[in-house]
Amino acid sequence: MSVTFETLEYEIGGVKTVVKAIGSGKPVLFLHGAATLEGFDFAAGLADRFRVLLPSHPGMGFSGPAPHVSGMADLLVHYLNLLDALDLPEKPHLMGFSMGGWMATELAAIARERFDRVVLVAPAGLNDPAHPATALGEIAPQDFPGYLAHDPAVALPYFPDGSDPDFATAFGADRAREGEAVGRLCAPFGMGHPNLRRMLARISNPTLVVWGDEDRLLPASQAPLWVEALPSATLLSVPGAGHLVLQENPGTLTKIGDFLAA
Template structure:
């Protein structure tokens, strides 16, 4: 059964920005990764205790196009402006997955006073040569599901299987659109920032770094690098899970929720 979200729209600097919302309680702003193919149903795992807000980035998912985006700094500015528009009555938690983890890192470092706790799930962005992430451009499309989840059947449910031509066409169009915007986000430095450790040092908020032990896209060997750079961080290593850790191991969301509520 599909998760039932509220849908809210905002005009943020001329970009139609769609925020999916579910649940009640303290707000949690969740920033998705470099594509929206897996959807946002994972948010239901936090909605029993929190008001979960999942915006689509400019040029991604449900939000409008954003031809002005020229790098991650534009995304961070967009989210600072969205926070103003949301006018939340209490300080939200911040959570980011993959590229959204990189985004959350820069956002929290520049505006740490606007957030309570920070959760980084398999975050991209560090670009450490000793612990390299997989170059997505080097993967054949047919190989991608096996890099997204340790149990490939979990990832495959989000991909066309040849039985629904209309879905396959939408999927291709969505990936092309998101890929074009992603290319502009990555144009300055690739999938990360050369000084991201300096950003991490500024995040004094309580933080939780979540990673699947079998992540083939961004290796879990990066975990110590993140935790050492964050002044106040804990580790949640999920054994046997890949990059899509929240979809592959939904019980992880209870542990995340316990951290946020604690």
């Protein structure tokens, strides 16, 4: 089933910023991870109750280049400016996945009053040495689907299979472009911030931490660290799901929607 989105376009600080939108109701701002290969179709699972806004980060996905970005602070300013441009009729919920979970964490820490509830899905950024993330450079290309999903069949359709040379070429170009943008974002401290745990204490918003129990990229053993450090947090563990928990267990979106609607 194909999912139909509206396409909104803004000029934010000289960067063409494309926002895909679906549904109606209270707005949810979703911040994606370090690649856009899985797309945004999952958002249909929230669109019956919420207006889901899905921007592509500068230099990634549908948005234009942003060579000025040199760290997370640049993205925080970008998204605060985007919120101004969106001029939403009510305070949105904030949701972030993986690298976007790290982004959402810092954004909520500095601007908690701009958001209602917060959902962090397998968030990156904490970098606890006792619970290390898998180094992406150590994963062979053919093994990536098995690291993204507990059932590799869920992730395989996002990757070239040799049957479509044009798709393979576009896939490689997109990953190279997004990898360059992520590299600049992570240049200061890697995929996170050494003081992120201290920032968590500022997020007084009700927060839901969602994690697949079988996540091979960011271990689910990190989840209790997030919940303990957040002032008002609940953990939703999803058995039998890997990193792409929203795609692998779509029923998770119903539980997220219930949390946001509470």
